[in-house]
């Protein structure tokens with residue numbers, strides 16, 4: 024895997040500068056990994072492993088999310104006039120589409136029933152890209168911890184962990200690219216337009232937070248059958264993946280995995296801060312038994 028070496032130069036980089044733009048594009052393009060979902064060698068699973076995999080409630084939601092994200096990101100490439108940054112967004116769109124293809128292959132190989140979602144057509148290129156990107160900042164952070172939990176508890180057999188490891192690392196690249204793109208984009212605007220852009224981002228983040236608070240408040244309550252049980256599935260999946268895990272341990276895992284995955288990339292790129300900061304706050308505020 025070709026990755027931009029971490030900490031080549033720890034000096035800070037002016038956000039919105041030509042160097043920031045070059046690093047934003049080149050880090051993303053150079054760290055792309057080749058694999059073809061349709062040529063994947065799916066491991067044979069024992070009956071018990073197969074049942075556990077089929078019983079996970081989030082396959083349909085995962086397929087729908089990747090469908091929305093891949094179409095949103097692919098369309099958002101048109102926002103960029105700079106060829107390097109545009110190519111990076113196009114590549115991200117390709118990678119998201121590849122996640123959707125990988126899920127199609129997995130669910131059809133292991134005969135997990137999912138309905139193919141209708142193609143999603145974004146309405147506003149920038150707002151939809153911002154909404155999807157901030158959503159990924161939440162989802163990927165929790166997915167890192169959940170994946171580690173499924174790996175360490177043996178819930179996922181090692182052969183399946185190997186298949187999904189590049190997907191997890193791609194999500195780390197996506198959110199790193201996204202937070203830097205938001206800052207780069209804002210810096211390109213005339214000064215008087217920047218506060219409105221910040222406000223729009225804050226509003227979108229609030230909508231994402233509100234949706235997750237709603238999911239968290241519903242956790243543990245009986246759900247009406249078929250009603251949104253898998254929405255924001257990265258928040259609730261620990262109940263399925265690791266028997267008896269506390270929220271405290273899960274947050275600790277998410278924080279450690281986030282750190283480890285981000286450490287692969289050039290330290291001059293800005294790191295996603297908001298979600299790890301909220302998680303750190305909660306981690307310190309609650310007792311280890313919760």
Ligand SMILES: [Fe+2]
Nearest residue numbers: 089092119122
């Ligand atoms: Fe994805």
Ligand SMILES: [Fe+2]
Nearest residue numbers: 119159194197
């Ligand atoms: Fe992604």
